Amino acid sequence: MGGRLGLTIGAILAVILLAMQTLYIVPETHRAVLLRFGEMVKTDIEAGLHFKLPFIDEVKLFDVRVLVMDFPTKSYLTVEQKPLDVDSYATWRIVNVGDYYRSTSGDEIRARGLLESRIDNGLRDQFGRRTMHEVVAGEREELMEELTANLDRIAREEFGIEINDIRVRAIDLPTKVSDSVYERMESERLKSRRNIVPKVKNWQKGFALTLIDSGS
Numbered sequence: 001m002g003g004r005l006g007l008t009i010g011a012i013l014a015v016i017l018l019a020m021q022t023l024y025i026v027p028e029t030h031r032a033v034l035l036r037f038g039e040m041v042k043t044d045i046e047a048g049l050h051f052k053l054p055f056i057d058e059v060k061l062f063d064v065r066v067l068v069m070d071f072p073t074k075s076y077l078t079v080e081q082k083p084l085d086v087d088s089y090a091t092w093r094i095v096n097v098g099d100y101y102r103s104t105s106g107d108e109i110r111a112r113g114l115l116e117s118r119i120d121n122g123l124r125d126q127f128g129r130r131t132m133h134e135v136v137a138g139e140r141e142e143l144m145e146e147l148t149a150n151l152d153r154i155a156r157e158e159f160g161i162e163i164n165d166i167r168v169r170a171i172d173l174p175t176k177v178s179d180s181v182y183e184r185m186e187s188e189r190l191k192s193r194r195n196i197v198p199k200v201k202n203w204q205k206g207f208a209l210t211l212i213d214s215g216s
Contacts, residue, residue, distance in 0.1 A: 021054035030061045031097045033106075043098030060106050066093045066164060069112055074120065075174060076127035078135060084127065087170040090119055092155070092163050099160025114159060119166060122147045136171055144168060 034042035035058040152163040
């Protein structure tokens, strides 16, 4: 009796193990690719319950929700060769998990590195074609829209990624440049003051002489 019970339990465990190796679930927020002996045989698998060959097939899941990527502050030169410190970020998501897996091996860190490199080059190009006034005030919105459109097309083709938006949060003069500008303004103010003082003294001297002449 005990031996039969043991066999029954063993059979149930075997069925559960086989089911675990045969069935898999893709969450609503994800898409999947199916690998067989390391080769991709099925891609863009949608949410739901699916079957695979036990011990042979492997499933890779990818989050297809919109993700945010912050970039470190970087310095870019305007068309007048003036440096500006730029704080920016981007939002993106996977739209083709097959292309994404082929280009990044499914590694999100690698995907972020590829996107950061493309966006860095794009910002450098956009700032390099505009004046300081244009990027600070006049054309900042146009700059971001143009950059987003261009890089979204490239990212879709190369990585299966959609770039939703690229935003410039802040644009500042580098610290050294800011100090230099302040020092120059202070120097000009002092110089202007030194020019005014002799004129005042000369005016006072002339006025005094006029009073003396009038008195005589």
